[in-house]
Amino acid sequence: MPGKVITITSGKGGVGKTTATANLGAALAQSGYKVVCIDADIGLRNLDVVLGLENRIVYDLVDVVEGRCRVRQAMIRDKRLPELYLIPAAQTRDKSAVSPSDMVRLCDDLRGEYDYILIDSPAGIERGFRNAIAPADVVMVITNPEVSAVRDADRIIGLIEAEEKGPALLVINRIKPNMIKRGDMLSPDDVLELLAIELVGLIPEDEGVVTSTNRGLPVVLDGRSKAGQAFRNISRRLLGEKVPFLDIEEEGGLFGRLTRRIRSGGD
Amino acid sequence: MKLFDQLLGREPKSAQTAKERVKLMLVHDRTDLSPKTLEKLKDELIGVISRHIEIDVNAVRIEMTQEGRQQRLIADIPLRPALRRRAG
Numbered sequence: 001m002p003g004k005v006i007t008i009t010s011g012k013g014g015v016g017k018t019t020a021t022a023n024l025g026a027a028l029a030q031s032g033y034k035v036v037c038i039d040a041d042i043g044l045r046n047l048d049v050v051l052g053l054e055n056r057i058v059y060d061l062v063d064v065v066e067g068r069c070r071v072r073q074a075m076i077r078d079k080r081l082p083e084l085y086l087i088p089a090a091q092t093r094d095k096s097a098v099s100p101s102d103m104v105r106l107c108d109d110l111r112g113e114y115d116y117i118l119i120d121s122p123a124g125i126e127r128g129f130r131n132a133i134a135p136a137d138v139v140m141v142i143t144n145p146e147v148s149a150v151r152d153a154d155r156i157i158g159l160i161e162a163e164e165k166g167p168a169l170l171v172i173n174r175i176k177p178n179m180i181k182r183g184d185m186l187s188p189d190d191v192l193e194l195l196a197i198e199l200v201g202l203i204p205e206d207e208g209v210v211t212s213t214n215r216g217l218p219v220v221l222d223g224r225s226k227a228g229q230a231f232r233n234i235s236r237r238l239l240g241e242k243v244p245f246l247d248i249e250e251e252g253g254l255f256g257r258l259t260r261r262i263r264s265g266g267d
Numbered sequence: 268m269k270l271f272d273q274l275l276g277r278e279p280k281s282a283q284t285a286k287e288r289v290k291l292m293l294v295h296d297r298t299d300l301s302p303k304t305l306e307k308l309k310d311e312l313i314g315v316i317s318r319h320i321e322i323d324v325n326a327v328r329i330e331m332t333q334e335g336r337q338q339r340l341i342a343d344i345p346l347r348p349a350l351r352r353r354a355g
Contacts, residue, residue, distance in 0.1 A: 120280050154295060154297070158297060161336075182280070182283050183283065184280060186282050186286060187282065190285075196335040197336070255275070
């Protein structure tokens with residue numbers, strides 16, 4: 001079976017695309033699949049740092065596209081997960097160095113040998129985003145439960161549909177159950193109702209993500225991390241398993257539903 | 268909801284406000300239709316329909332609704348009662 005290309009995008013920057021790409025890649029590799037992560041954020045590369053591979057870069061995505069090296073030469077093999085590879089972005093070039101058809105060609109080349117090709121999209125809706133979704137079989141949209149992130153997610157979902165790459169899958173990141181309980185954060189139900197696409201992951205805010213990123217270790221390698229567990233669950237859902245969602249909704253859920261009912265009664 | 272909150276002397280929760288704000292933003296983002304354009308569309312619609320049938324101009328309502336990711340423009344255009352039409 002040819003490999004599947006999954007693009008991780010968001011519209012807004014800083015919502016957790018790179019962390020999600022690194023962790024889904026690591027989780028799929030942990031499950032025994034051959035995975036390549038491609039950093040498509042040319043000029044602002046970060047996936048190498050999150051994976052702790054920044055000191056091993058020789059060639060990058062632009063070198064591959066411009067024919068200065070073979071694809072295999074640009075691929076960095078992860079130390080801990082031998083089935084996980086990274087193709088880093090170029091740091092000194094810009095997005096125009098790569099075209100959507102370059103990305104399609106590259107991914108078609110990788111599909112034969114790898115099970116999953118994950119593409120970390122840059123923020124925004126321009127060339128870099130188009131490069132990232134051009135070869136995608138599945139597009140995953142990451143958002144946070146806050147107004148600007150949800151608005152941008154909706155915009156990007158519309159563009160994905162217009163490019164006939166939909167329906168996109170939704171991941172809600174940085175969920176704070178206590179704030180939801182207090183009525184001070186959009187709940188997963190709220191975000192789902194607004195965006196109206198299929199949910200594939202709920203990730204709680206977790207300090208472990210910061211500490212593991214400090215060390216260049218994907219948080220899925222930490223068996224005790226809640227966010228790590230949430231990322232593992234997403235990878236299992238991508239593999240076709242039915243995995244119940246973590247308790248985040250439940251913690252805010254009953255209370256949230258109850259107050260909603262009382263409130264609508266007072267309407 | 269507002270009445271209930273007022274009775275208890277408190278403001279709506281910030282998440283509720285956020286949800287209502289985003290809902291409005293998305294309606295306009297998705298259709299690229301500003302409230303001003305919507306108002307203009309309403310006036311033109313009234314003009315066209317009035318040429319063929321008498322309508323209650325002040326009661327015309329035009330709004331966007333959404334069902335999933337599908338947007339819908341709903342126009343509610345009450346006709347003048349037949350009696351008044353004859354009398355008029």
